[in-house]
Amino acid sequence: MPDSSEPRTRRRPAYERAVATADRLFYEQGIHAVGVDQVAAEAGISKASLYAHFRTKDDLVLGYLRGRSRSWQEHVAEELPGRGDAARERILAVFDLLxxxxxxxxxxxxPFINVEAEYGAGHSTHVVTLEHRTWVRELFESLLAEAGSTDAGGTALQLCLLYDGAMASAQADPSRPWAAAARTAAERVIAAG
Known part of the structure; x- marks a missing residue:
């Protein structure tokens, strides 16, 4: 998932710097390990400015997750059309992007699996996680329907399992070709469905 922050080529507003810095720090170190003091200091803004935009750290975390989701969605939308004319090719290309x-x-x-591990389903971040997961599932459903699947909903769930499994596996053991393995399994799932 591309980093939702951008290089510091010009002075950006405090809000953008806070979100970009939080994105980098939360993703690298984990949310609980990073305090608002560190975000403010590394963003080059005062704590008062940070709190003017985000009432709480949780609000900043929500901004981070929404930025990650938006960034990935934009990346996929830009990349998929050039990865194949047929819907089936674009489904498999999602695993190539991973x-x-x-x-x-x-x-x-x-980042969504990571935040669930840190906060759990009872936290406000869970809603953003569910929104992102819904987008992934609906992406697969839409492409499967376009490919003529008779069970786009059920097959999309299977593809989501492969998608999530590849991400978790690549984090735990980056020495293996998890995305390629998930792609191969996705080909079988699509053929069967």
Missing amino acids: GEWFAEPGYRGC
Whole structure:
């Protein structure tokens, strides 16, 4: 998943710097390990400015997750059309995109799975996680329907399992080709469904 922050080529508003810095720190170190003091200091803004935009750390975490989701959705939307004319090719290309992300320096797993591990389902972050997961499932459902699947909903769930499993596996054991294995399994699931 591409980093939702951007390089500091010009002075950005405090809100953007806070979110970009939180994105980097939360993804690299984990949410509980990073305090608002560290975010403010590394973003080059005052704590008062940070709190003017985010009432609480939880609000900042929600901004981070929404940015990650938006960034991945935009990346997939830009990449998929060039990865194949047939819907089936574009479904498989999603796993290719995962593999490219896994190969990036600093890959630390799915930010949504990570936040669920830190906070659990009872936290406000769970809603954003569910929204992102719904987008992934609906992406697969839409492509499967376009490919003529008779059970787009059920097959999409199976593809989501492969998608999530590849991310978790690549985080735990980055030495193996998890995305390629998930892609191969996805080909079988699509053929069977």
